[in-house]
Amino acid sequence: MSSIPVNIEWLSDCSGCHVAIVDLHEKILTVLQAVNIQRCPVLTDIKGYPKAKLGLVSGAIRSEHDRHAAEEMRKSCDLIVAWGTCAVYGGIAGAGNVHSCEEIFDTVYRNNKTTCSTQCPSSEVSPLEPSVSPLDSVIPVDLYLPGCPPHPAVVFDALLGLVEGRPPRAATKESVCARCKRQMEKSEVDRIRKNSEGVPDPEQCFLSQGYLCMGSVTLDRCLSPCPLNGIPCSGCAGATMQILTEPNRDIRTEIAERMSRLTLIPKEQIVREIERTSKTHYSYTMATPMIGEKPTFLIRKWTEEEREDYEQDHND
Amino acid sequence: MVEIQVHEDGCRGCRMCVDICPTTVFEYDEEKRICVVRHQEDCIACLSCAYLCPSGALAHANFHTVKNFYRDLAFCEKMERFL
Known part of the structure; x- marks a missing residue:
């Protein structure tokens, strides 16, 4: 079995989904034999988006950077998996939709009682999108893997299924x-x-x-x-x-x-x-x-x- | 005839299916503390029990599917792609 090139990207989220990969424990060896992880912000130092068969994208679209990264992932990967609750539904970053961007800036920067700066950052920080949205509002998504983070058993089944070319187990309706x-x-x-x-x-x-x-x-x-x-x-x-x-x-x-x-x-x-x-x-x-x-x-x-x-x- | 499957490990023994079924298909098994299908032949496939079951532990087969006009079609297309 030749190894499959994989890109992993991280938008607005907490990194818990990446940690879920490590939670595979020794099973990760089986996965690592089969895949070649290229771009992965927490593991590798690849800044660009090399061509890959599989793209795992975690996190919501909160900033302009998120949108750009999602689009680059779509261009570079044959198959995109919305990975984790933030990518599938917007996740907890979605609470930002209850307030306007101005209200958020006011609370976080201008009127924050625990910082001395009253200025909003204007450089080096990506501007916010008007609202928070899930990944599929920006790019077409092939598969959805919800969970915060998805249990390693589900991640393993999904990754192995994709690597072996068999359809992974579809969602059961159980709660x-x-x-x-x-x-x-x-x-x-x-x-x-x-x-x-x-x-x-x-x-x-x-x-x-x-x-x-x-x-x-x-x-x-x-x-x-x-x-x-x-x-x-x-x-x-x-x-x-x-x-x-x-x-x-x-x-x-x-x-x-x-x-x-x-x-x-x-x-x-x-x-x-x-x-x-x-x-x-x-x-x-x-x-x-x-x-x-x-x-x-x-x-x-x-x-x-x-x-x-x-x-x-x-x-x- | 409609077939009903109860996922026994999933059943929490809440008796909601027993209460809501219009044709008294289910019974509560006091010993196992789960619901059991007692009169499958009476099932009219209204699916009230499947919708109400908190665990999603009830599955029906071999019934005529009626199209819901009020479904969210955009999501229905995505449903098959959920892992």
């Missing part, structure tokens, strides 16, 4: 709940609890206990480590296929539908609570048109209402 071992049972709980409140029962489903867990609306690309270790799912691998395909289904309504059947909490109250904390619950997916352009997705209105409530409470 994070499918691997969580907590018992989902009906309870008498009548109010939503904050994640910081009390100690959750390790055997019982978070929804049954009144905690907002996103497991039932999130693709299983992680093997469910968070709920298995006492932490409610934060939805990092993005929404399930039924939410992405159908405009009338949404993260908040799907969670509310299930939670209201398990507890005594009314559905409307759950929807309202998720809207109130929408920056948290939509943090990984709000930049993708599949979520952000749903007609009922009004995150600016929700966050504004929440801010007004907060100010009112704290002025009294």
Whole structure:
């Protein structure tokens, strides 16, 4: 088997997806025998974009540099994989879409209480795009590998499949709940609890206990480590296929539908609570048109209402 | 006849399928604490259970697919490309 040239690029993200490759442990030897990593900002010192068969692109399009790098990757690679949640849905950088670029500059540079500079950088830093968008808004993408980061088992299967020329295992429709071992049972709980409140029962489903867990609306690309270790799912691998395909289904309504059947909490109250904390619950997916352009997705209105409530409470 | 498959490891035993099924296809197995298909022949393939199942542990086969007019077609094209 001759080695396959691979380019890896890193746009606006945290580098966790690159670390997921290292998490392959000894399996990485199998992959390294088969591929020849050319451009890879964390590993090699290749500045250009050599021709490659496979291109892995992680990160969202936040700055003009991101757009340029994405376009260069498309030109140099035969097959482009949107790798990780940021590339697939925009990821947490997508929270930038709740605010204008001016508001972001004000908070980060001009009125930042912890720095002495009040100037916005005008050189050496790439200008921002007007909004954050996922990779496929800029270049055509051949395959999508969501996850924050995708579990090494999924990365390995995808890489090996591509190297061997066989189609990798396509996404299953199962959610994070499918691997969580907590018992989902009906309870008498009548109010939503904050994640910081009390100690959750390790055997019982978070929804049954009144905690907002996103497991039932999130693709299983992680093997469910968070709920298995006492932490409610934060939805990092993005929404399930039924939410992405159908405009009338949404993260908040799907969670509310299930939670209201398990507890005594009314559905409307759950929807309202998720809207109130929408920056948290939509943090990984709000930049993708599949979520952000749903007609009922009004995150600016929700966050504004929440801010007004907060100010009112704290002025009294 | 519609075939229903329950991914037993995926089932969290929430009984939502038992509650929502209009034709009482499912039963709750108290011993295994999961749902079981008891009257498959009664299934009308409304897929309410598959949509509601929190784990996505229910799969149906051998039914007439009806086109949803309200689907996000742009995403449906991408769906096959998700790894």
